[in-house]
Amino acid sequence: MRAWLAYVRTVLLARLAWRGDWALGAVGDLVTAGIGLVMVVAIFHAVPLVRGWTREELLVCWGVAEAARSLCWMTCRGLYVANSIYVVGGELDRLLLRPLHPLAQILLEHVHLGAWPGIVWGVGVVWWAHGGLTVEEAGVLAVGVLGGTAILAGVLVAFSSIGLYVLHRGSAVGLVWQATAFAPYPPTFLPWPVALALATVLPFTFVGFAPGCWLLDHEVPGWVWLQPAVAVAVLALGLRAWQSGLARYGSAGT
Amino acid sequence: MNGALRTWGSVVRLGVLHHFAWRLDVVIALLSATMVLVLNGSVWEAVADGQSRLGTLTPVELSTYVVIAWCASRVTATRVDENLGQRHASGQLATDLLKPLDLPSYLLARDVGRAAVAAVVTALPLLALGAWWFPLAWPRQPVTWALVAGSVALGVAVGGQIGLLVGMASFRLRRVTGLVSLKEVATALLSGALVPVTLMPDAAAHAVMVLPFAALAHVPAWLFLERATGAEALGLLVAQAAWAAILAVVVRLSWWRALRHLTVEGG
Structure with a gap:
């Protein structure tokens, strides 16, 4: 435990040293969140109803997704560079010498506290589009956001583990991340x-x-309630893939 | 002159080779772009479903706009900023400046190589896939293809200059990732690559048309739809060229200024 605390402290200090970049990153994250929002607003600027869904309903789903995306971005940003820095660059060897799990170190070295505005932003949009939230609804929202974060993390971990099997410079994580922008849209x-x-x-x-539906009066398919189970399964699968990828890791020799 | 051409030609070739060296990354870039195109196009198709017109566009024109703007944006999406920022962060910049090549021009020439590869291995397959997946309104006049190609080429020039400006900002900020992501967001929002400019609220659409980002995706798509023809089409190209020229001057001035203040650590 002491090792963990000391480690987290070092990481945070190093992060605060680059203040200019840190502040711009936070602004960037906030505006990135805006892309999806602008898209939803632009869609409903053109038409009032799309396949039976209103703007407010879609904004609730968007807000939940945004909060989960930001929470995941805050904790899992390291996966973005895991491949180029750690596997191809050989930094993973260094991590393997330390007494903490290498995946935990990769994540911690890149913890991105600047992502918090996205969480506030997402929850705020849910609150606004839903017309307020009761305590129970806030609880439901929290479960939905945490489940969503676990799914994102599981998928990203699984995809970043590809780098442990096949050597390549870039990363499929960015590709996957782009698809998350479409998380709020109804399958129809x-x-x-x-x-x-x-x-x-x-x-x-x-x-x-799915978690957005929990808060809506709209008629919703039954499978949306499976989200927590899906979350546990996806996270477990992702970690499993990483673990077995690590067993095959042969070092770049640098 | 011939010698200079050979030199820069070889830099462009270097950009091409560098881009091809990591083949899996080229494949991933194509997959990624394909996925976004299908998802984004499908959402807009759902929106247009049952409508006779969205703004000024028919549903088929909307699909076409979404496909062409996305293809163009894959060619104009530069990585000059990241490259320059990394050169500064790693100290490589110090040795770059000793070389007998002008660094901004060198980076731009390499970016031209990257754009050429992206056009052939990303944009054209995307266009084929888009044509198969979505209904497209093809140009009626052959000259339109030339206009679109010219417009994309000018878009590469504008994108490259924007990239250089962002990269140079790293000399002051010491790191460039934050600004690069900000630029990518601005590009995604303001170029028309994800949300058609014509569907934005009027005030926003007018503002976007004045900014250089429209050169990166909107203008090629607009020309492809033959919404601007003849003198109007040429006017759009001239506006793109003007942005490229203005930005080039700004880049040059900032470059001289930056060199005077530049501190390179390590190397």
């Missing part, structure tokens, strides 16, 4: 193969749409 917005993929292969429908 998409052609069925795409909707199915977004519920199974990359189960991001469970990050935004």
